[in-house]
Amino acid sequence: MQNFLTRGTGTAALAAGLVLAACGSAAAHVTVDAPGAAQGKYTVATFKVPTESDTASTTGLRIIVPNLKSVRTEPMPGWTAKVERNDKGETVAVAWTADPGNAGVGPGQFQRFVLSLGPLPTQDTVNFPAQQTYSDGKVVAWDQPNTGGAEPEHPAPSLTLSAKGGAEGGDHQVASAETPEAGTDSVARWLGGIGLALGLFAAALGLGLVFRSRRS
Template structure:
């Protein structure tokens, strides 16, 4: 009976650990996602910003972009966005600030910040150095490029671009990118739900073994 209890408890603990590990790895750093992003094309980039502080909220975000012709922000209730440009009219950064009365992104939470950008430069990888501001005044810079070895402590959000071509109709490409992003988010939500369900099933199975062993 002791062996049954040990096995059941171990199964439940393993399942719970896998679920927690998956959630933790998905919310470790500021990241960017843009399915199908290609050189010379337009895309919709989604920046995922977790609040890692246990006592303060995220109230500001600045993301540098590589001197792009077009940068458009998605409306976000409770936030004000501003596109910074150089003397040539190129977009160089985007700043989001929580409006008065908006507590920001609280501990244990994350927020998506979405941009329509392009044409993307002709290079394999594009970094988007980000600066995260907290309600207690702390500022965290996510600006360290990956060097091929161990991940830096504060890696810059980065996109790997596929070979593209000459820039074409921006509005058409943006609409296509938005559709791809929506499809990708839907798949991610389904996969996350399936993973959570499997974890709960494994945990329930482990508890069931414990109860059966006690009854026997």
């Protein structure tokens, strides 16, 4: 009987562990979301930055943008934003730094950094390589392109753009940022639901084996 109980408990723990590991991996990436982003148009892009470290806080973020005509930052209390431009006046990067006295984004937390930007390039996808700086001096580069195979260890935040079309808009006609990271959050909830279902199934299987052992 103890053998069956151990097997059932082990199965449940393994199933839950695998799903939690998958959820943790998906949630740990620096990601970007911009509902309705289209080629040649303006949009609002929301970068979601989680802190992976157990001991240090996120105190800096630098996002590289594809030489855009217009980039504007959203005011963030406790953070200073700097827009970097080339000799043509195009924006090439935006960097945020935690102000003195601001501990940054602590372990187990995340922060959203919002940009109004455009016109977006005329291409199917656009990458925004990022550098995340921690309070202990560590810098993590999120700059690896996704080639369609296995996801890289540090993927660059990426947007899929719809085909150019529709009414012309300026940077005052941008997509709403009220529902950032809807896709990522939905995936996390979906994976969590699978984990719960697998855990319950494994637990029920273990109990069934125990009762069957008692009858025999």
